[in-house]
Amino acid sequence: MSQNTDSATACVLIIGDEILSGRTQDLNLQYIAKTLRRQGVLISVAHVIPDVEETIIEYVNETRNQHDYVLTTGGIGPTHDDITAKSIAAAFKVPLITNEVIAQRIRSYSTSTDTLNNRLRMAYVPQGAGLIENLTGGPHGFYINNVYAMAGIPRVLQSMLPTIQFRGGVVMHSGALEVFVGESWIAADLKQIQEENQVKVGSYPFRRKGKYCTTVVVRSHDKERILKALDRVKNAVQSRGETIGNVECDWLQE
Template sequence: MSKDQTAEQGQETVTAGFLVIGDEILSGRTKDKNIGYLAEYLTELGIDLAEVRVVPDVEERIVEAVNDLRARYTYVFTSGGIGPTHDDITADAIAKAFGVDIDFDPRAVAILKNFYPEGQLTEARLKMTRIPEGADLIENAVSKAPGFRIGNVHVMAGIPSIMQAMLDAIAPTLRTGRKMLSRTVNADLPESRIAGALKDIQDAHPGVMIGSYPRSIDGRFNTQVVVRSRDEELLTRATGAVADAVAAAVKSE
């Protein structure tokens, strides 16, 4: 990527939706570890994770969610449902969402043949080589069974270590936007004491997002204020205004 491309991309907002697929997530049998990881990973790249959905292993629900999300956001990422078991139906659902055929992909078959010893590429494992027509493969450095990318949808495994490896593989191919910057102001005050001032500061600074998070430390309520913006100068001004408002509130106690 050239410097001009990077500079040009740095001015746009790139968005993403994340679709978590699996009955085991909704039942609580499996605790999701991918949402937080993906959110932080994309933030570092300058991509805004705008929405997360969790759906069961039901083809119609997956198709509906994929088609909705891919129309809304620059990228869609999915996790779960591309394994060897009978309820791993994500690949078929993605093919249906795009209206394409799905079959054993010679590229994926070759990868697994090279990975598994003779006689160990079972029918169940071979199922992981079924890829929608027209899709590109996503490298899996952990267990080799690839994910795939079709259109703006990236289909990855649900196992955290594998999903993370797949993210590393596709990161260089993603367009990146202007990174979100953040600063934190700690207020030794209950949130209610500064809520009005924070609203006024928010209203006076378009392009800034201000979040306040009440906490209790040693039985005393205080507030952490996080100021976020893509514009560093605007961020500095708004953060200064928040710090001044907190100081004034402390002084008036």
């Protein structure tokens, strides 16, 4: 983080051939973004990459030097194509070892010798890695340096991520307002409002009852600046005789 007023940055690596093929839809990124934002960490980029060791190594090494945190999802299960732990170990140039804490947890609920041997693959972690708790009672995730490896199954990831305490910066807040005009009607106003209020303004079109409408989202570390900017948006729309919806601010919803 360059300044105390900045948020920390994160990169998410979504690992899985099934995502790239379209067979499975990623359901984790939005949850991760919301969870990190509450701790003052902003996702600045996300990549979807295949279950290929060389690719995982390349992306882990590149992104861990560019961001405060790198979070990976997927590839830590019991099958032959679950190679995330092996790849991260290779990225850090450390051996892959069996973590006895994870192994003991797996043994405690495995009744079949055949399935046990496969499940014990989930106990492999890079040497020196710490563990990420899994509140479902299943195998842990792990972290090494600033790289955090978690499951790709949404229910399991959502039982891991809240157990991690990140060192974030100032939380980036957002406020949203629906206006019942098209983007082009207010584009110039939004540009001016962004510049004068030193906030980030985004506009997202939608249709309602056949009418073009826009959701305006204002982001800033400063809640007062968000509210002032949204008031400016309201005035710009209402001065044209058009209607607006309600303001929704993330700090009022949590």
